[in-house]
Amino acid sequence: MPPAAIGVVRVSGPGAGAALTALAGRLPEPRHASLAALKDADGTPLDNALILWFPGPATATGDDLAELHLHGGRAVVAAVETALAAMPGLRAAVAGEFTRRAFDNGRIDLAEAEGLADLLAAETESQRVQALGMASGHVSRAVAEWQDRLLGLMAGAEAELNFADEDDVEVGDAVARRLISGMGELAGELGEWLARPAAEVIAEGLSVVIAGPPNAGKSTLINALAQRELAIVSPVAGTTRDVIETVLALDGIAMRFSDTAGIRSESADAIEAIGIDRAKAAVEGADILLWLGPPNEAPDHPRPILIAAKADRWRGDVAAEARAAHCDLVLSAATGEGMDSLHKYIVEMARTLLPREGDAALRQRQRAALAEAKQWLEVEAGSREAVDLILLAERLRLAATALDRITGRAGVEEMLDALFGRFCIGK
Numbered sequence: 541m542p543p544a545a546i547g548v549v550r551v552s553g554p555g556a557g558a559a560l561t562a563l564a565g566r567l568p569e570p571r572h573a574s575l576a577a578l579k580d581a582d583g584t585p586l587d588n589a590l591i592l593w594f595p596g597p598a599t600a601t602g603d604d605l606a607e608l609h610l611h612g613g614r615a616v617v618a619a620v621e622t623a624l625a626a627m628p629g630l631r632a633a634v635a636g637e638f639t640r641r642a643f644d645n646g647r648i649d650l651a652e653a654e655g656l657a658d659l660l661a662a663e664t665e666s667q668r669v670q671a672l673g674m675a676s677g678h679v680s681r682a683v684a685e686w687q688d689r690l691l692g693l694m695a696g697a698e699a700e701l702n703f704a705d706e707d708d709v710e711v712g713d714a715v716a717r718r719l720i721s722g723m724g725e726l727a728g729e730l731g732e733w734l735a736r737p738a739a740e741v742i743a744e745g746l747s748v749v750i751a752g753p754p755n756a757g758k759s760t761l762i763n764a765l766a767q768r769e770l771a772i773v774s775p776v777a778g779t780t781r782d783v784i785e786t787v788l789a790l791d792g793i794a795m796r797f798s799d800t801a802g803i804r805s806e807s808a809d810a811i812e813a814i815g816i817d818r819a820k821a822a823v824e825g826a827d828i829l830l831w832l833g834p835p836n837e838a839p840d841h842p843r844p845i846l847i848a849a850k851a852d853r854w855r856g857d858v859a860a861e862a863r864a865a866h867c868d869l870v871l872s873a874a875t876g877e878g879m880d881s882l883h884k885y886i887v888e889m890a891r892t893l894l895p896r897e898g899d900a901a902l903r904q905r906q907r908a909a910l911a912e913a914k915q916w917l918e919v920e921a922g923s924r925e926a927v928d929l930i931l932l933a934e935r936l937r938l939a940a941t942a943l944d945r946i947t948g949r950a951g952v953e954e955m956l957d958a959l960f961g962r963f964c965i966g967k
């Protein structure tokens with residue numbers, strides 16, 4: 541968005557060549573940057589710009605594509621846009637239209653487009669790596685390989701159905717058994733992919749909830765983590781009522797940290813009671829729990845980090861030291877003691893929730909399609925279906941259709957609108 545050092549205007553479609561010629565007076569050599577004095581239809585100079593010409597179909601969108609690298613001032617970009625808009629057949633792109641054209645022209649598939657959308661939205665290193673993997677076709681290649689195997693299995697079933705001697709039941713059984721084992725093997729692989737964490741975890745951030753009794757030092761801790769005065773800190777028990785959230789990246793992993801109301805059984809007033817309910821709900825939904833209370837009072841949670849907080853206060857107190865021995869770590873947000881190990885603890889736990897490096901993660905939509913394919917591939921051995929080649933062939937076809945939805949080559953209009961709406965203009 542102007543003003544910027546340069547403003548890139550892209551023109552895509554059958555009129556792109558004519559538009560570039562009209563502005564620059566010529567079509568430059570394809571794929572070579574050159575300098576041109578751009579003029580509007582009346583010959584008024586617009587800008588001295590770097591121009592590029594990419595003839596289709598081997599372009600990002602699949603169409604003819606012209607790029608104008610303008611000086612990035614608002615008025616320069618506006619004048620060039622006005623000159624372009626005055627040309628017949630040209631109009632401004634809608635959000636995501638370039639990527640949509642690339643999809644429609646078969647330059648990228650749906651999984652790659654989704655990766656691209658995530659890549660543009662990526663704010664942390666792990667989001668970038670994950671999105672780049674999807675944009676460059678990790679998921680698409682896996683799907684293509686599964687489709688190949690399905691096709692092989694289908695061919696086996698079809699051949700048997702077409703050519704087998706009706707009376708030769710024995711051969712039919714052997715073919716069916718081979719099919720079922722091939723289907724089961726594939727279902728197992730799809731299951732492994734489904735067992736991985738979803739891509740949304742990386743995109744939206746893991747939730748880390750700070751909870752504990754009143755005055756445990758929860759708000760002081762979130763302020764120390766965020767390095768700003770996010771939540772009110774006071775010696776009054778029951779200061780925090782709302783859930784206070786902030787997004788922080790730890791070692792490139794996006795996390796949503798929440799400070800919550802101190803949990804106690806008898807609360808002073810109705811508003812605090814609501815706060816406590818919210819705190820309990822936050823704890824329940826947390827990926828990681830930072831518990832700042834007595835370790836034996838920690839709520840039931842799959843991933844708690846038990847913290848003995850305010851260490852500078854109780855150092856040397858025998859009973860407190862004994863309690864702290866049952867915690868995972870000793871911390872003082874006031875002095876900074878233990879903050880580094882807390883950081884390490886959280887990141888280590890977060891990594892167990894994230895895809896391993898190099899593993900592609902799937903978005904919810906893709907997981908649903910994969911789960912459906914898997915379901916079609918699971919046939920109970922010994923069932924009536926297990927010996928019916930026609931039913932097995934139909935299951936293979938349904939599994940393939942479900943996989944098609946991941947790359948978006950089958951009946952996907954709604955999905956497309958939803959996806960391409962996430963892009964901004966000119967992408």
Ligand SMILES: Nc1nc2c(ncn2[C@@H]2O[C@H](COP(=O)(O)OP(=O)(O)OP(=O)(O)O)[C@@H](O)[C@H]2O)c(=O)[nH]1
Pocket residue numbers: 753754755756757758759760761772773774775776777778779780781800801802803849850851852853871872873874875
């Ligand atoms: N000495 C010391 N004091 C601390 C530390 N952390 C918090 N405090 C003090 O403890 C009191 C309560 O801190 P808060 O951060 O408000 O505690 P809280 O758990 O958010 O309290 P509620 O929101 O009321 O549940 C304040 O007076 C803080 O200054 C610490 O590490 N060392």
Ligand SMILES: [K+]
Pocket residue numbers: 754755773774775776777778779780
């Ligand atoms: K307090």
Ligand SMILES: [Mg+2]
Pocket residue numbers: 758759760771772773779780799800801802
């Ligand atoms: Mg608080």
